[in-house]
Amino acid sequence: MVDPKFDIKDLSVWFGHLQALKKVTLAIAPNEILSIIGPSNSGKTTFLRMLNRLNALNLSFRVEGEIRIDGVDLLRLDVEALRKRVGMVFALPLSLPLSIYDNVAYGVRMHGEKNKKKLEGRVQAALEEAYLWEEVKDRLQESAFKLSGGQQQRLCIARTLAVEPEVILFDEPCSGLDPISTAKVEDAMLKLKSRYTIVLVTNNVKQAARVGDRTAFFLNGELIELDQTEKIFTAPHDKRTEDYILGKFG
Amino acid sequence: MRKAKEFIVEKLILTCGVASIFFVALIFLFLMKEGLAVFKTVSLSDFLAGHKWYPISEPPQLGILPLILGSILVTIGAAIISIPIGVGSAIYIAEIAPAWAKEVLKAGVELLAAIPSVVLGFVGMVTLVPLVKNVFNLPTGLTALSGSIMLAFMAMPTIVSVAEDALYSVPKNYKEGAFALGATQWQTIWRVMLPASSSGILAAVMLGIGRVIGETMAVMMITGNAAVIPKTILVPVRTLTATVAAEMGEAVVGGEHYFALFAIGIVLFMISFMINVTADLFLHKRQR
Amino acid sequence: MRNPYRTQKIAFFFLLLSTLLIVVPVGLIVVIIIQKGLPAINWQFLSEVPQQGMRAGGIFPAIVGTFYLVSGAILFALPIGLLAAVYLTEYAKDNLLTRIIKLAIVNLAGVPSVVYGLFGFALFVVFFKFGASILSGSLTLGIMILPVIITTSVEALESVPASFREVSLSLGVSKWQTIRNIVLPNAVPGILTGTILGLGRAAGETAPILFTVAAFYLPQLPASIFDQAMALPYHLYVISTQVPNVDEKVRYGTAFVLLALVLSMNLVAIVIRSKFRKKKKW
Incomplete structure (x- = not known):
């Protein structure tokens, strides 16, 4: 493997007395899509939120172990700089109560871009990359809440892209979407792969099979198995992985 | 940067x-x-238990017992009136009133909370005071009873809104459980809802009483302000708050009278502090 | 065996009676003051100074005084109260300090108004030597309404969904930028409601201004914040208890203006709140 984008060793996380992650060790390569599957409460979202340190918002949060991004200790980085590099798309389409344009421009503006031309360029580029530009280019000043759920989710992707991250974390991005919108979001993900490292947490096993280069299976806070997606879905090592994929639990 | x-x-x-x-x-x-x-001139016990409040005589007599008793009398009267009515109306609004009436009644109670106390005092002067005078055939209607009625009224918004919150916070399944056993609505309220919300209702009562003890303007306008130990509820009394409000303007800064009024302030502060801390404990007990 | 349904009927009757015992007098008070006070209101009453020992003329200086006091109080209390609310919702951890802050707010709300008067006198009038002045009165009222502003602002800030904060933070935007650009703008209606409620409270209070600012009679308007001023609630107190033979119309008129002022503020607050609730996008 080339130098990994993320290198995670013995990562354990607690919320109060509850251990959410147990000594997880794995590496994520640049420009791959890593899918993470597992039943609810398996720790997959907690794992994802470690990569941009969003877990720290929870007051009872405690962490042990090591995460490196490009070889640098992620837990010691300036948190704002880190989150600029590691963007996130949430489970529900969380538009901010702003116009379509301002939603996308928000992060860029906050990072100090004042030049109107440059801002417009960034917004357009991000919307194009998220395959939303054609649908919204004539109504940029409308409230983002007027968009459909699928459009809003792509808007959220655009908003994340606009700050020019290196990594995008997807936290069950299609859980609230219909199949057609889901397909569009998955399309966008596959095309983004060439430029970004993508980590996708999903409840939908088939989605992992469709878009993941590699797939990891989490259960009760442990990493059970990690392999090429094809292998996980055709010949899993662990009985539990097989049971989960076949829908025997979860 | x-x-x-x-x-x-x-x-x-x-x-x-x-x-x-x-x-x-x-x-x-x-x-x-x-x-x-003030305790350079009077001892703590003479201050709290002295029978005579003559702050401007020479030497001044600074016993606040009549004022304490005045406050207590008015407060007890107000509590007797306001607790049953306040809790009763909280039950009515939270549990019985139909939805449209609920909004109207709540607005009415909120309206009461918004009326400045000096306005209530004024209305009390022109309506309640003559009424008390005539009904009991008294030389003056400016009595502890008038004050109690007025203060009871002013404590209502606090009691009603806190008690209402307490009732709302009772888990729904308590009520459903009682209904499932065939209890009537009243039996459910009496046997289930009230016991379950008792600590919140207790807090409501305490905060209401706190409001009564601290109330100043209305009470000063309608209790007659006689600093003597009251024998009945139908005579004028002077409360702690009214004493401060009425006399502060005349007290010389740095004089004994001035110190004494601040000492009354300490007493009032401590009473309200204790009431609020205890009420807060009750409210938090409910949350847990 | 007693019939449980008859017991219920009797109980409900008494509960209804209690409610009516509160609500009907409230209605009566408002009606009486409108009925007897409204006829006294005319331009002259609102725009002239009191005459004949406050037995006639208008209440203009008292209106102006109350306006100054209320503005001063809010100028002091709003920034502090709002930032305190930001601290409690956005920064405070679940620890002893937070617990003590909350307890202090509860106590601040419970301190008797006349004790505020004493405190304001000792601190602002005597210790800081501001004298009996608009400044002293405003600061006293400001501290008094602080709990109102804090609690309503906390409510407003808490009503902004946590997900907005997460989204903003996940973009690498700093905490303060998030508060400034996402949280506060979406809490404005709630904060406004609290502010107006605080204004109403400050406008109606008498005891805290008794010794810190209020003038018995002062025909000219205050020239600076170090001047004394008349104020509506104190004026009503004075003409109802301290001055004999005041025309009933003047008393009711003053009570009407004060009540109208306070209630209209509350009404505005309620309207903003309900409008906002309907328009809420999330």
Whole structure:
């Protein structure tokens, strides 16, 4: 493997007395899509939120172990700089109560871009990359809440892209979407792969099979198995992985 | 640059966050600073238990027992009236009233909370005071009873709204369980809802009483302000608050009278402090 | 065996009676003051100074005084109260300090108004030597309404969904920028409601201004914040208890203006709140 984008060793996380992650060790390569599957409460979202340190918002949060991004200790980085590099798309389409344009421009503006031309360029580029530009280019000043759920989710992707991250974390991005919108979001993900490292947490096993280069299976806070997606879905090592994929639990 | 600015802003926020503690401490400190000096001239027991309040005689007599009893009498009267009515109406609004009436009744209670106490005092003067005078055939209607009625009224919004919250916070399945056993609505309220919300209702009552003890203007306008130990509820009384409000303007800064009024302030502050802390404990007990 | 349904009927009757015992007098008070006070209101009453020992003429200086006091109080209390609310919702951890702050707020709300008067006198009038002045009165009222502003602002800030904060933070935007650009703008209606409620409270209070600012009679308007001023609630107190033979119309008229002022503020607050609730996008 080339130098990994993320290198995670013995990562354990607690919320109060509850251990959410147990000594997880794995590496994520640049420009791959890593899918993470597992039943609810398996720790997959907690794992994802470690990569941009969003877990720290929870007051009872405690962490042990090591995460490196490009070889640098992620837990010691300036948190704002880190989150600029590691963007996130949430489970529900969380538009901010702003116009379509301002939603996308928000992060860029906050990072100090004042030049109107440059801002417009960034917004357009991000919307194009998220395959939303054609649908919204004539109504940029409308409230983002007027968009459909699928459009809003792509808007959220655009908003994340606009700050020019290196990594995008997807936290069950299609859980609230219909199949057609889901397909569009998955399309966008596959095309983004060439430029970004993508980590996708999903409840939908088939989605992992469709878009993941590699797939990891989490259960009760442990990493059970990690392999090429094809292998996980055709010949899993662990009985539990097989049971989960076949829908025997979860 | 931006980081530095944000650092300052966050320090400012923290400062404002603890400002409330600072102000409470400041209030206490300045009451003590001005009030404790009175104990150079009177002992604590003479101050609290002295029968005579003649602050401007020579030498001044600074016993606040008549004022304490005045406050207690008016407060007990107000509590007797306001607790059953206040809790009763909280039950009615929370449990019985139909939805449209609920909004109207709540608005009515909120309206009462918004009326300035001096306006209530004024209305009490022109309506309640003559009424009490005529009904009991008294030389004056400015009595402890008038004060109690007025104060009971002023305590209602607090009692009703806190008790209502307490009733709302009872888990739904308690009520459903009782109904499932065939209890009537009243039996459910009496046997299930009231016991389950008792600590919140207790807090409501305490906060209502706190409001009564601290109330100043209305009580000063309709209780007659006679600083004597009351024998019945149909005579004029003077409360702690009214004494401060009425006499502060005449007291010489740094004089004994002035110190004594601040010492009364300490007493009032401590009473309200104890009531609020205890009520808060009850409210938190409910939450857990 | 007693019939449980008859017991229920009797109980409900008494509960209804209690409610009516509160609500009907409230209605009556408002009706009486409108009925007897409204006829006294005319331009002259609102725009002239009191005459004949406050037995006639208008109440203009008292209106102006109350306006100054209330503005001063809010100028002091709003920034502090709002930032305190930001601290409690956005920064405070679940620890002893937070617990003490909350307790202090509860106590601040419970301190008797006349004790605020004493405190304001000792601190601002005597210790800081501001004298009986608009400044002293405003600061005293400001501290008094602080709990109102804090609690309503906390409510407003808490009503902004946590997900907005997460989204903003996940973009690498700093905490303060998030508060400034996402949280506060979406809490404005709630904060406004609290501010107006605080204004109403400050406008109606008498005891805290008794010794810190209020003038018995002062025909000229205050020239600076170091001047004394008349104020509506104190004026009503004075003409109802301290001055004999005041025309009933003047008393009711003053009560009407004060009540109208306070209630209209509350009404505005309620309207903003309900409008906002309907328009809420999330």
